[in-house]
Amino acid sequence: MSQYSVAIVGSGPSGASAAFHLAKAGIKTVILEKEILPRYKVCGGGLVYRGRKEMPFDVSDVVDIEFNKIDVYMGKNLHFQTEREEPIVSLVMRDAFDKLIVDKAKELGVDLIQNCKVQKINKVANGIELDTTHGIVKAQFVIAADGVYSQVAKMAGWKEETRNLIPALEYEIEVNDADFERLSKEIRFDIDAIPAGYGWCFPKKNHLSIGVGAILKDDQKIKEYCAEYIKFLGIEEIISIEKHGYQIPVTPRLDGFVKDNVFLIGDAAGFADPLTAEGISNAILSGKLAAEAIASSEGNSEKAAKMYTDIIENTIMPELLTSMKLARLFYGSKVVRKFLLKKYGQRFSEALTDIFMGEKNYPKDVNEKLKEKLKGLVF
Numbered sequence: 001m002s003q004y005s006v007a008i009v010g011s012g013p014s015g016a017s018a019a020f021h022l023a024k025a026g027i028k029t030v031i032l033e034k035e036i037l038p039r040y041k042v043c044g045g046g047l048v049y050r051g052r053k054e055m056p057f058d059v060s061d062v063v064d065i066e067f068n069k070i071d072v073y074m075g076k077n078l079h080f081q082t083e084r085e086e087p088i089v090s091l092v093m094r095d096a097f098d099k100l101i102v103d104k105a106k107e108l109g110v111d112l113i114q115n116c117k118v119q120k121i122n123k124v125a126n127g128i129e130l131d132t133t134h135g136i137v138k139a140q141f142v143i144a145a146d147g148v149y150s151q152v153a154k155m156a157g158w159k160e161e162t163r164n165l166i167p168a169l170e171y172e173i174e175v176n177d178a179d180f181e182r183l184s185k186e187i188r189f190d191i192d193a194i195p196a197g198y199g200w201c202f203p204k205k206n207h208l209s210i211g212v213g214a215i216l217k218d219d220q221k222i223k224e225y226c227a228e229y230i231k232f233l234g235i236e237e238i239i240s241i242e243k244h245g246y247q248i249p250v251t252p253r254l255d256g257f258v259k260d261n262v263f264l265i266g267d268a269a270g271f272a273d274p275l276t277a278e279g280i281s282n283a284i285l286s287g288k289l290a291a292e293a294i295a296s297s298e299g300n301s302e303k304a305a306k307m308y309t310d311i312i313e314n315t316i317m318p319e320l321l322t323s324m325k326l327a328r329l330f331y332g333s334k335v336v337r338k339f340l341l342k343k344y345g346q347r348f349s350e351a352l353t354d355i356f357m358g359e360k361n362y363p364k365d366v367n368e369k370l371k372e373k374l375k376g377l378v379f
């Protein structure tokens, strides 16, 4: 049986980031990952600047392309472009990006056990025993970084009822030179490419990552919408296509983030942004916050739990709760959406860009501000 201070389940950006910061604080840490790295992760790989600037090391080696401009469209007639000095979105392939963070954590002394699925967790004296496909691992603290379907959260007693998971498709598409040339010049978001959601076209080194996400709820016709979106983008010829689907948690857990020495971070905690479904930056941030809480608790479980809970309640949660309100309003009614974009599309895009840049937070008095703007609008 191997023994650690902290066992992290999952090597995505949340788990790898937690591992990096724990190791930096000199804490004996292991990452348990069910796949073998580098592994494909269904994701657009759009790393917004707010996440990129949180990275404690340079990630440019794994960035395919970076964009200082983003383009938001609604149909053929509405188009808004924003521009900043720093890259608003850096496009990565998640296999390379996630592995880079894990490698940096390993350089600081973190152990990585791959091809190692955590199957069961048992509370024991002074910690937790994890039953894995590589035998038993014991740790005082467990960090569940095992993504949206977190089995660790279920095994530790979290309920699924309060969650809202939305479906999203991600197609990795090789197109002909003319289409690649045309579509690789911009990073675009198409509002209403799918009802109550959006589509995206993210150029990578040699192909396009194209996807759609239904932000408010499950949509049975999501594959049809994705096919229509590809046509809408004017793609004539598909040379190769890999189709992937997965879910994104667009509501945070409402039953806490720590139970009996198990800490939830990233998608396991439900930290993707409800309005944009962007999840990498909060994954990185929550990993760091959990690591800092554990590191500064000096082994005191209650203190670590309280510190992590407090910091999440004061940083990530207020943002997510406001974003949830905005998402309901924005995606809940096409009338509102069209009105807001027609009248305030450029301001909306600028505000979203400021959030992507980490320069602004969601406004706290969002209800009042929106009521004012929507006065007179008939639903």
Ligand SMILES: Cc1cc2nc3c(=O)[nH]c(=O)nc-3n(C[C@H](O)[C@H](O)[C@H](O)COP(=O)(O)OP(=O)(O)OC[C@H]3O[C@@H](n4cnc5c(N)ncnc54)[C@H](O)[C@@H]3O)c2cc1C
Pocket (backbone or CB within 6 Å): 009, 010, 011, 012, 013, 014, 015, 032, 033, 034, 035, 041, 042, 043, 044, 045, 046, 047, 048, 116, 117, 118, 119, 145, 146, 147, 148, 151, 152, 168, 169, 170, 211, 245, 246, 247, 248, 265, 266, 267, 268, 272, 277, 278, 279, 280, 281, 283
């Ligand atoms: C289609 C789609 C497009 C997206 N596009 C973007 C985007 O462009 N930008 C953005 O910011 N966000 C995007 N997201 C969201 C983003 O992918 C997630 O928010 C992010 O990956 C969360 O990171 P994580 O570390 O919490 O979990 P994950 O990245 O899901 O990592 C979880 C890890 O845990 C491992 N694991 C799971 N179970 C076990 C187990 N029992 N034992 C051991 N290991 C286990 C998995 O193999 C995996 O490596 C997208 C999501 C989807 C579905």
